[in-house]
Amino acid sequence: MKKSLVYVLLAMVVVIVSAPFVFAAKEVAAAAAAAAPAAAGVIDYTKAILVGCSLIAVGLAMGFGTIGTGNGMGSGLNGATNAVGRNPEAQGKILLTMMVGMAMIESLAIYALVISLILLYANPLLKYIG
DSSP: OHHHHHHHHHHHHHHHHHHHHHHHHHHHHHHHHHHOGGGTTOOOOHHHHHHHHHHHHHHHHHHHHHHHHHHHHHHHHHHHHHHHHHOGGGHHHHHHHHHHHHHHHHHHHHHHHHHHHHHHHSOTTHHHHO
8 A cells, every 4th residue: 555655646746847847848849949940840749748648647547546446335335245244124224325325436436537538538738738
């Protein structure tokens, strides 16, 4: 658990450190084109890099989102089955509470899906690249 937390924090630091370079790429490309008109054939790969990083972020968001919700659902179902096994008369209340809890847990996976779809089809960072 600690090791994966360190990896997540390291990825966040890399994103935070590299963000100014991504946002400054448009100005740097414009300055380079103005300074060297002979290098008009230079290709700017900033948009391709941003889309590639977005695809990686989508995969990570869906992966971590579904792994977490799967573990939560399994733990909830385990507790519910143990409770019904100990007290079969309370099955109706336990089942109702379990279903509400499962719906709440499943909403987290839907949130991860929504964030992934936003990154794929309505990426807000692409308007800064041009």
